Amino acid sequence: MSKKYNFAIIGCGVIANTHGNVINAIERANLYAVCDIIKDKADEFAKKYNADNVYYDYMEMLQDPNIDIVCICTPSGMHGEMAVNVANAGKHIVCEKPIEITTEKIKPIIEAVKRNNIKFQSIFQRRTMPAAIATKKLIEEGKLGKIVMANAYLKYYRDQAYYDSAGWRGTWELDGGGALMNQGVHGIDLLQWMVGQKVTSIFGRADHLSRNIEVEDTAVALLQFEGGGYGVIEGATTCYPGLDTTFAIHGEKGTIIFSDSGIERWDFIDEDIPRPDAGEKIGGATGATHISSGGHYILLNDLIDAIENDRQPMIPPEEGKVAVEIINSIYRSEREKKEVYL
Structure with missing residues (x-):
């Protein structure tokens, strides 16, 4: 049996529900952890989607060596700093749109992804x-x-x-x-x-x-x-x-x-x-x-395949920038x- 990938979600708002449903539907995926600065929100989300690990500080969560892939589902203007920190922690990334709100803030994301040799999937379903x-x-x-x-x-x-x-x-x-x-x-x-x-x-x-x-x-x-x-x-x-x-x-x-x-x-x-x-x-x-979840299912599956075959995902950050x-x-x-x- 091929490896199961442990996913973590940062931000337990509206779009995170799509990620939770999709991760639970993918055979090679496991929703390992969730994180939100609002404790009750994180706890309820973890219970709803059967995640065993709950965090309230994403930097603390990134220290967990069992996490393979992180879904960034926070407000748009927070994506860049989080993506750089996730990449520096050696985790692969799924990032909701837009991957940042200016091209200047996207440049450090691209650099961090290359420097850490990780895979990054932009969500444009x-x-x-x-x-x-x-x-x-x-x-x-x-x-x-x-x-x-x-x-x-x-x-x-x-x-x-x-x-x-x-x-x-x-x-x-x-x-x-x-x-x-x-x-x-x-x-x-x-x-x-x-x-x-x-x-x-x-x-x-x-x-x-x-x-x-x-x-x-x-x-x-x-x-x-x-x-x-x-x-x-x-x-x-x-x-x-x-x-x-x-x-x-x-x-x-x-x-x-x-x-x-x-x-x-x-x-x-x-x-x-x-x-x-x-x-x-x-x-x-x-x-x-x-919003339907079919496109997310394809993109998250594609990221797993990109990791296993060491290729670019369908929508790397360079394309998310345009x-x-x-x-x-x-x-x-x-x-x-x-x-x-x-």
């Missing part, structure tokens, strides 16, 4: 969607020809009570942004990953139009890709009741449009290409508790009221 994988492959094969437009519509709904539910939500310091950095980062990552071209310039607008928060609840941005095509991002947490996340890719030879509910258009000028399976609905438009750079550039464009060049 939308990359596991069959429609997205098929779209990326067709773009790479030139089946759509030159990409002229690539758009992401990321229209979520979060009420004021959501932001009031935790002190870090909707703050620059720990959330790093709003509708784009917290919710929209998944779709922004997926868009750039599918197109496979560097974003060269951005003109964006982002502000809090409805919610009483520091950061944006509504944003739009125009992107230009290296290949000359344009992209549009519409991101919000103000769109009641929360719409399906939708991607529209238009090339000279065809159009692909898909959303959480499936593939809406799959049209090519010069050939008949079979549609892929729609796959599991990711969800999340109406709340973080409505969406953060795009979002930071949209914020900069809003502040400076002009186009920003990357």
Whole structure:
């Protein structure tokens, strides 16, 4: 029988439940420890997911030699320091999105991962969607020809009570942004990953139009890709009741449009290409508790396989950085009221 890997979770909030469920569902995984600075929260989480070891200080937990992999599920602005400390302790890492809130804070993560020769998996579960994988492959094969437009519509709904539910939500310091950095980062990552071209310039607008928060609840941005095509991002947490996340890719030879509910258009000028399976609905438009766990299952399994075969995981920190750079550039464009060049 192959080795079982001992997982630990730092931060027992909403998204940690997905990690707890997935770890318990993976044959080669064992939820060994959990940690939260709030004692009752950690104790209840450990009991719920059958973890034998409970910690209230993650640095103390990192001294445990039995831990193989650590899932970082804390507020976004805490990820960087924690990831560096986890890497320095020689543990492999699963890190929720975004892996940090600025590219400057991501640089030490990348350095620590390389220096300690550990594996790091960024959580961008939308990359596991069959429609997205098929779209990326067709773009790479030139089946759509030159990409002229690539758009992401990321229209979520979060009420004021959501932001009031935790002190870090909707703050620059720990959330790093709003509708784009917290919710929209998944779709922004997926868009750039599918197109496979560097974003060269951005003109964006982002502000809090409805919610009483520091950061944006509504944003739009125009992107230009290296290949000359344009992209549009519409991101919000103000769109009641929360719409399906939708991607529209238009090339000279065809159009692909898909959303959480499936593939809406799959049209090519010069050939008949079979549609892929729609796959599991990711969800999340109406709340973080409505996100499916299938993508996490694939990514955590992939990390175990990467460790065993000494290869890069599907989404190393270098790739986790790209969406953060795009979002930071949209914020900069809003502040400076002009186009920003990357």
